[in-house]
Amino acid sequence: xxxxxxxxxxxxxxxxxxxxxxxxxxxxxxxxxxxxxxxxxxxxxxxxxxxxxxxxxxxxxxxxxxxxxxxxxxxxxxxxxxxxxxxxxxxxxxxxxxxxxxxxxxxxxxxxxxxxxxxxxxxxxxxxxxxxxxxxxxxxxxxxxxxxxxxxxxxxxxxxxxxxxxxxxxxxxxxxxxxxxxxxxxxxxxxxxxxxxxxxxxxxxxxxxxxxxxxxxxxxxxxxxxxxxxxxxxxxxxxxxxxxxxxxxxxxxxxxxxxxxxxxxxxxxxxxxxxxxxxxxxxxxxxxxxxxxxxxxxxxxxxxxxxxxxxxxxxxxxxxxxxxxxxxxxxxxxxxxxxxxxxxxxxxxxxxxxxxxxxxxxxxxxxxxxxxxxxxxxxxxxxxxxxxxxxxxxxxxxxxxxxxxxxxxxxxxxxxxxxxxxxxxxxxxxxxxxxxx
Numbered sequence: 001x002x003x004x005x006x007x008x009x010x011x012x013x014x015x016x017x018x019x020x021x022x023x024x025x026x027x028x029x030x031x032x033x034x035x036x037x038x039x040x041x042x043x044x045x046x047x048x049x050x051x052x053x054x055x056x057x058x059x060x061x062x063x064x065x066x067x068x069x070x071x072x073x074x075x076x077x078x079x080x081x082x083x084x085x086x087x088x089x090x091x092x093x094x095x096x097x098x099x100x101x102x103x104x105x106x107x108x109x110x111x112x113x114x115x116x117x118x119x120x121x122x123x124x125x126x127x128x129x130x131x132x133x134x135x136x137x138x139x140x141x142x143x144x145x146x147x148x149x150x151x152x153x154x155x156x157x158x159x160x161x162x163x164x165x166x167x168x169x170x171x172x173x174x175x176x177x178x179x180x181x182x183x184x185x186x187x188x189x190x191x192x193x194x195x196x197x198x199x200x201x202x203x204x205x206x207x208x209x210x211x212x213x214x215x216x217x218x219x220x221x222x223x224x225x226x227x228x229x230x231x232x233x234x235x236x237x238x239x240x241x242x243x244x245x246x247x248x249x250x251x252x253x254x255x256x257x258x259x260x261x262x263x264x265x266x267x268x269x270x271x272x273x274x275x276x277x278x279x280x281x282x283x284x285x286x287x288x289x290x291x292x293x294x295x296x297x298x299x300x301x302x303x304x305x306x307x308x309x310x311x312x313x314x315x316x317x318x319x320x321x322x323x324x325x326x327x328x329x330x331x332x333x334x335x336x337x338x339x340x341x342x343x344x345x346x347x348x349x350x351x352x353x354x355x356x357x358x359x360x361x362x363x364x365x366x367x368x369x370x371x372x373x374x375x376x377x378x379x380x381x382x383x384x385x386x387x388x389x390x391x392x393x394x395x396x397x398x399x400x401x402x403x404x405x406x407x408x409x410x411x412x413x414x415x416x417x418x419x420x421x422x423x424x425x426x427x428x429x430x431x432x433x434x435x436x437x
Contacts, residue, residue: 261409
């Protein structure tokens with residue numbers, strides 16, 4: 001690589017960006033970034049300018065020689081980039097509100113990465129990812145793409161299945177949040193743990209947690225009787241300890257949507273009926289954040305950003321980039337290609353798994369066969385993901401509707417069909433890809 005690193009962040013006007021900038025500043029000694037390009041679209045101009053100004057103040061305060069560029073020209077930004085991070089939302093938060101409120105009308109869950117919401121976020125997002133990869137192949141073919149754009153698992157599946165581009169890594173903040181929780185339980189440093197995650201994005205399980213070569217998972221499960229963890233955007237419903245002990249593995253908090261569907265759905269509908277779905281709550285959080293970001297005296301990341309669900313995002317993204325750049329061979333949990341590491345899932349599909357991150361990319365740990373207790377659900381969701389990705393590639397909304405109808409959250413194919421049709425009309429301006437000749 002050249003002297004100094006060039007990083008491009010697509011979705012640069014995101015409220016997450018200050019955390020990413022903070023992460024790069026903290027790691028400047030190991031990640032000498034000479035240029036950080038923040039890219040957005042014209043509709044996001046105001047946010048990009050506000051976030052960009054804050055980023056420049058943060059860099060100035062730190063004293064690191066990092067140049068911040070703001071642009072709406074993605075191709076200009078990508079030229080000779082070393083790393084590309086993606087954190088955009090097609091249709092912004094207004095589209096997420098529709099993804100949640102329209103399914104609710106039909107007694108369907110509208111969560112942004114699961115069910116109907118996840119389907120339509122994928123329909124809007126994957127074609128843009130394909131376009132970005134096309135530009136990367138042309139303008140910076142040796143760059144790594146680190147993707148934080150949801151639904152991360154479906155996006156990763158689409159890339160590995162159809163984009164012919166392997167320098168792509170999906171990241172999520174759920175595994176690092178769980179790892180930090182495990183460290184608290186064991187009273188050790190998080191970096192001294194090697195948890196073995198395996199499964200799919202937002203439905204992975206922890207099979208082992210190694211500390212000094214000893215598996216401490218049973219102690220962690222025992223601690224569930226005293227303290228539990230959830231995420232800001234997930235109901236704080238406690239796991240049933242007897243269930244987890246019988247299961248023998250530690251589920252991602254998102255698996256509550258499957259194992260406590262009725263409770264989670266009822267809470268979702270309660271929020272809907274009260275007029276404050278998660279998307280609407282996030283809009284209010286973002287509004288307050290951007291008011292803070294405007295302050296010309298602010299030159300650090302506000303603590304309130306943690307309420308935005310992105311806690312530790314920069315740690316994941318920055319650690320993965322640093323481990324590639326410096327060939328650190330550190331263990332991190334990423335979405336990557338399954339080349340036989342989980343034998344009960346298709347070869348070449350996207351999986352979320354603990355991996356050693358090297359200059360050549362992720363080298364996953366070997367999980368082998370999945371426990372019978374969790375295998376069926378993971379395979380079921382993977383078949384849904386594959387069908388949806390095929391529908392996107394084939395530009396078939398008919399097949400996409402079928403994917404929603406077989407989704408495990410769908411309880412009525414008639415309701416799913418109605419919700420799908422209404423969501424298509426609501427998002428039509430972002431779905432041109434499916435109506436082109």
